[in-house]
Amino acid sequence: MKRATDEAITLDDAYWERLMAATDGAIAPCFQCGVCTAACPWGLLQDEPANVRQILRRAQLGIPESDGAIWWCATCRACEVMCPRGVPIAEVMLTLRNLAWQDGAVPKGLSSVLWSLHWDGNPWRRPPSQREAWTKGAEVKPFEPTDEILYYVGCTPSYDNRSQKVARALAGVLNAAGVSFGTLGEREPCCGDAAYGLGQHDYLRQIIAANVKLFAEAGVGTLVAVSPHCYDMFLNHYPRENGLQPLHYTQYLAQLIDEERLRFQEPLEAKVTFHDACYLGRRNDVYDPPRQVLAAIPGVTLVEMPRNREDALCCGGGGGRMWMETAAEERFANLRVADAAETGADILATACPHCIACLEDSLKLAGSPMRVMDVAEVAAAALGIGRSAQ
Ligand code: SF4
Ligand code: SF4
Numbered sequence: 001m002k003r004a005t006d007e008a009i010t011l012d013d014a015y016w017e018r019l020m021a022a023t024d025g026a027i028a029p030c031f032q033c034g035v036c037t038a039a040c041p042w043g044l045l046q047d048e049p050a051n052v053r054q055i056l057r058r059a060q061l062g063i064p065e066s067d068g069a070i071w072w073c074a075t076c077r078a079c080e081v082m083c084p085r086g087v088p089i090a091e092v093m094l095t096l097r098n099l100a101w102q103d104g105a106v107p108k109g110l111s112s113v114l115w116s117l118h119w120d121g122n123p124w125r126r127p128p129s130q131r132e133a134w135t136k137g138a139e140v141k142p143f144e145p146t147d148e149i150l151y152y153v154g155c156t157p158s159y160d161n162r163s164q165k166v167a168r169a170l171a172g173v174l175n176a177a178g179v180s181f182g183t184l185g186e187r188e189p190c191c192g193d194a195a196y197g198l199g200q201h202d203y204l205r206q207i208i209a210a211n212v213k214l215f216a217e218a219g220v221g222t223l224v225a226v227s228p229h230c231y232d233m234f235l236n237h238y239p240r241e242n243g244l245q246p247l248h249y250t251q252y253l254a255q256l257i258d259e260e261r262l263r264f265q266e267p268l269e270a271k272v273t274f275h276d277a278c279y280l281g282r283r284n285d286v287y288d289p290p291r292q293v294l295a296a297i298p299g300v301t302l303v304e305m306p307r308n309r310e311d312a313l314c315c316g317g318g319g320g321r322m323w324m325e326t327a328a329e330e331r332f333a334n335l336r337v338a339d340a341a342e343t344g345a346d347i348l349a350t351a352c353p354h355c356i357a358c359l360e361d362s363l364k365l366a367g368s369p370m371r372v373m374d375v376a377e378v379a380a381a382a383l384g385i386g387r388s389a390q
Contacts, residue, residue: 009063011022014327016062016283022095027083030056036089039279041314042072045330049067052079052089059096064103071107074332075319076195076278076282087226090319095098097199097320110198113323117207117385118344122155123194123305131186134164138171143182144217147176149252151181152223154230156191156353159308162360163353169380170249176383177253177262181224193229195243197320208238216242224252227377228279228286229318235284248280250375254289257296267299268382273345274302274375275336275359277352290351290375297382313339317354343366351375 036052039042043050043307050072055065075090078372083089100106111383116125134157138387143150151174215223222245226230234246247255256262280286287309294302307313313355316332337359340348348359348370360372373381 003347012062015064019059020101023092026088027092029087030087031058033081036153039079039082041332044335045143065096068107073319074314074321075317076314077282094199098201100208101200111199113194115201116191117194122190124155124159126159128186131158134158134167138168139175141169141182143184147180147182148180148221149224150220151183152225152230154227157226157245158322166374166376170376173376173379173386177256184198189232191230193233212242215244221245224249228277232279233282248286250290250293254292264297264382268297269299271301271303272347272349273305273340273343275350276309277350277354277355278314283313293375303343303345305343307339315355315358317358322354331362333358337362348372348377349378
């Protein structure tokens with residue numbers, strides 16, 4: 001983050017004009033109060049943190065970002081909820097990344113994530129033929145238009161060994177509730193979140209156009225996503241006129257509980273604290289449904305961390321950070337695990353594959369006896385299908 005004090009600075013009016021055009025002028029109201037810098041979690045981990053205000057000031061002056069600070073943003077929006085001028089800071093950061101792509105000034109390694117998306121249909125560099133590997137031991141069938149929902153698994157739960165358990169657990173819970181559902185199997189596409197988080201807006205538009213066509217041809221209506229990132233993409237970045245109705249799975253399970261289709265009979269004695277994923281909470285105001293699912297399980301005692309809901313601390317895995325290195329001692333999740341440990345909970349529950357990965361890594365570093373579980377896994381365990389779902 002250090003800048004040479006004697007560096008020559010070129011003010012580029014064209015850069016500012018490009019940024020203004022790309023953000024519809026949303027960056028202009030920034031009056032440099034610095035509240036965003038104070039709110040950013042990087043300030044909790046570094047002596048010289050990402051200076052959000054300074055990044056925006058340089059942009060206003062027409063100075064392209066040169067030291068990589070725009071790539072630190074986890075798009076958690078903790079700064080936005082505090083900004084007195086309503087600047088959509090995370091979107092501005094992504095737009096700055098987009099300009100960096102246009103100018104060929106992107107950190108090494110990120111292009112390969114997008115090439116993987118292009119060739120394999122996922123950012124994990126895994127072959128499309130393995131997309132259904134998670135279904136081993138799960139009762140899942142191909143989606144038909146007469147099904148109640150399309151179960152949209154997403155890339156991370158399809159390929160990541162840890163998140164595959166979540167995908168299986170959720171399939172078990174849906175089956176226990178008698179839901180008719182199916183998946184698109186190997187045809188399931190990436191939602192485009194990786195392109196979005198890396199600021200590749202042009203490629204994202206292509207992904208969305210192809211997926212809209214695929215969903216329409218498959219007859220998809222209600223789509224239930226495992227990941228808040230996929231849910232956010234479908235809800236906020238896809239056209240609405242094609243009948244697509246995206247839900248995060250916690251919303252759908254809460255609905256099934258209300259309709260008394262999903263019932264938990266046996267107690268699961270556990271003290272649970274819930275971590276709000278940024279793409280579920282701050283981005284989409286989905287705070288109650290995951291808590292409603294946990295509260296419906298007899299024996300579960302829900303305890304809140306002091307930083308919860310809108311004030312929740314980010315795990316650090318959003319905004320493409322899953323594909324960038326973060327030093328072990330500089331991970332937001334280290335602080336989040338400490339927050340959870342202070343509650344005395346047995347289980348740190350969340351409802352996002354990226355949060356699971358970040359929190360579990362930090363939990364291992366901390367050597368804590370607490371367990372990280374997805375809400376779907378807690379529900380499956382309460383239904384007695386936890387073991388088969390693992
Ligand atoms: S909090 Fe808002 S107005 Fe203040 S410096 Fe940050 S972006 Fe600008
Ligand atoms: S969105 Fe989060 S990580 Fe990005 S600048 Fe704001 S507070 Fe920092």
